[in-house]
Amino acid sequence: INLLKELSKEIGNVFFSPFSISSALAMGFIGSSHETAKEMTSVLGYEAAKVESGDVKTSFLHLFSEINKKTSSVCTLSIANVVFGDCELSVQEDFKKSLRDFFHALFVDVDFMNDSAAAVKKANDWIKTKTENKISHLLDSLDSDTKLVILNAVYFRGFWLHAFKEKSTFLQHFYNKGLDDEPKLVEMMHLKEKFFYANDNSFKALKLPYKGENLAMLLLLPNSRDGVDDLEHQITIEFLRHVKENMCQTEVEVALPKLHLEYSKSLKNALKNLGLRRAFEAGAHFDQMCDKENLYVSDVIHKAVLEVNEEGTEAAASTAVMMNKYSRTHCAEFIIDHPFVFLIYNCKNDLILFMGKVVEL
DSSP states (O other), rough: HHHHHTTTSSSSOOOOOOOOHHHHHHHTOOOOOOOOHHHHHHHTTTTTOOGGGHHHHHHHHHHHHHTTTOOSSSSEEEEEEEEETTTTTOOOOHHHHHHHHHOEEEEEEOOTTHHHHHHHHHHHHHHHHHHSOOOOOOOOOOOTTTEEEEEEEEEEEEEEEEEOOGGGOEEEEEGGGGGGOOOOEEEEEEEEEEEEEOSSSSSEEEEEEBSSSSEEEEEEEETTTHHHHHHHHHHHHHHHHHHHTTTTEEEEEEEEEEEEEEEEOHHHHHHHTTHHHHGTTTTTOOOTTTTTSOOOOOOEEEEEEEEOOSSSSEOOOOOOOOOBBOOOOOOEEEEEEEEEEEEEETTTTOOOOEEEEEOOO
């Protein structure tokens, strides 16, 4: 959530997978120590969640095991991890074992110094395969000084529990950036159905469930066209919990634009602004990976792709809220014709898989 706010400082749409980013960084965390580990504990939320450093591995093992065993004909959610290490790098066997046992991660030897192009191709081919060709290119090049590349891929394809009908999709205005003078005609999907819904003075919330699994999309729509930034500033874990607890099932007239988002970003500056600095500096402490090497993180690159249509979604990659339970007898409206925030999450454990803000189409 803090990362969403940090990335939103730049103009434009934002879409990323908090779970993918936290998984990749967690693999780095288990190889860290001293001040580097302390900073990562804070920025990655382990400290706030009161998760002991020794429990991080088992927590991710449980999540990966649960996610990867729940693939069905109506929902696909898969996670894959790999670490590419330079063939000259002396990596501790305990670190490799932890990657394998707790993160289901492969460790692959490559030659970054003499054949970085082959290493880049191998990494991109791996990402392409694991995301069902949705992300075909992540890395452009690698510095010959590169020693280690940690990759995580998340792929999700889900079908709506209540599908939109194609015949109910037609052109409608979406007000880009929340400006009255910047409407754009977009394909808008329509559906009237019973959904969990909440209405606050400044925003509305709607939960669209997927078939087969405990996954749903939560949409947060400001009541004013230009209110998405104010809404975003309110969002915290506690805020989302209050929203979900105060939703009631009611008949809702929904208008949702078809979406195709591609987002690619270096997260280095955003993470440094959030307090993760030592990991990016020479002298960082990653001696639990390699005790004889001066390793540090040169960059964190993230790419995410999202497609939302009538059938469903395909994606790769404390504030007290005073809310009213919505119980009107007539049909509520949830018309997404201006900037909004959304997330795809697991309803059982509240794990946020994907998150984004759409300001223009």
